[in-house]
Amino acid sequence: MSDDALPEPDRVEGAPHPRETASLHGQHAAEDRFLDAAAGRLHHGWMLTGPRGVGKATLGWRIARFLVDGAEDRGTGLYVPPDSSTFRRIAALGEPRVHLTRRPWDEKAKRLRTVIGVEEVRSLKSFFTMSAADGGWRVAIVDAMDEMNVAGQNALLKVLEEPPERALILMVCHQPGRLLPTIRSRCRELRLGTLDAASLDSAMMDAGFPPEGNAAALAELSGGSAGEAIRMIADDGVAVYAALVKLLDGAPKMSRPAMIGLAETAAGRTAETRYDLMVRLVDRLLARLSRTGAMGETPVEVVPGEAAVLARLAPGLTAAQGWADLAETLAGRVGHARAVNLDPAQVMLDTFVQIDATARRVS
Structure with missing residues (x-):
């Protein structure tokens, strides 16, 4: 199986991946909180928390593009246009200043592994040993921390304790209570809420899954989660x-x-x-x-x-x-x-x- 055909554990089947998604719906408050923090000395570790499917990973990729592209100097919020070279490189996982940590493919078993382990965290640590060519930001996204085992969390803790300069770790967390207290204590939390009906509809339209006649039912059953609503349709x-x-x-x-x-x-x-x-x-x-x-x-x-x-x-x-x-x-x-x-x-x-x-x- 080629790399292009490998299943991605952080993608809802049939929908665009969060790194390919330009818009984030219904989470303006969370974006504004991060922008306020970015105006000062930016903390190195962030937990993006909230229900599954409300845009946590999408926000993480928006933040990564924002920092790598230098958009903080343009006054356009977190938005980076899809036709920019930064957007295209990150969408293709070809940006050397952005690293993704997620459950890997087990070539022997021919399936995704069930956890993120020490080996994946070692790769993240190696990423931070390299310096950005322009002295800019390096961003690592972990999707999702809920899938990282205890050994992996302990390994990640060492990075959080001694963070490199201009390095940011964004951790998607569906259930932050499952993380080690020492991890939680070293990170700032950015919580995303459930989507209202209008935001849910626009998010699903954007993903190519118009709710059509089932909008009310999908809103109730999904609990305000666009990801869950898309799974419901599929x-x-x-x-x-x-x-x-x-x-x-x-x-x-x-x-x-x-x-x-x-x-x-x-x-x-x-x-x-x-x-x-x-x-x-x-x-x-x-x-x-x-x-x-x-x-x-x-x-x-x-x-x-x-x-x-x-x-x-x-x-x-x-x-x-x-x-x-x-x-x-x-x-x-x-x-x-x-x-x-x-x-x-x-x-x-x-x-x-x-x-x-x-x-x-x-x-």
Whole structure:
């Protein structure tokens, strides 16, 4: 497999990579905070935090272009035009002053490795031993820090403790609480929020995924994440969610054949994306059940009939707590199942059985 054909762990399939994206939608406050910091002595380590898919990596690449291109002297914000030589070099990963650290390709196993390890951090450290030809900035982007193992984090810590001059490390973090406290204490945090409906629509249009008739449903199911909304479109997520709601409509006596049939769609090597999608949508459905019981009102209906199902199965605070507890339990079970490589179909069937049992207790 050629380098050009290798899968990229930091790309949403079918969408432009963040380094190829000129615009960032709905994150003006985060951009302004960085620009304010850049007006003084710029800290060397930044954690770009917030939900997955809201533009953290896109912001990181905008910052890299901004510093390498010298745009801080032009008063144009972080924007660097796509037709500039800096933009083109960075988009092609051909800019010697910018380094990307991410999960590598395992040539022996013919798949992406599951973690960012010490070897990748050594490469980052070697990058910083070289001086920029013009004495300008050198920028390293780590996408994502959540995937860096403890040994890799300890190795990175040494760089953060003794940073080179005019060097910046931008760390994309979906769950910063999983990082070593010593890493967090040496970095500044730049938090990005979820996207409002208008920003979500414009981001998806920019990525070539217009929401069309499913805009409201996608906004609800994605939780304000453009990356998640794009995955929903690519994997027919609204239809999968409708199937889950239809199954739940039978609770607390859900059809066993229906449970098995839906679970089996997540089985097999080619269904890995479907399995991941279904796990996320089950979590979203449980969150909406819990919210319905806690708030005493149903959220915006995503698919026909959903509101009635949510109202029936989450009539009050006791039910809300039951669904929230189940979501936490299932998250732990799914994590364990991935660690020991359990059959996805069996994991989903067990999930449906647990949902049916909870419905019996709380409704």
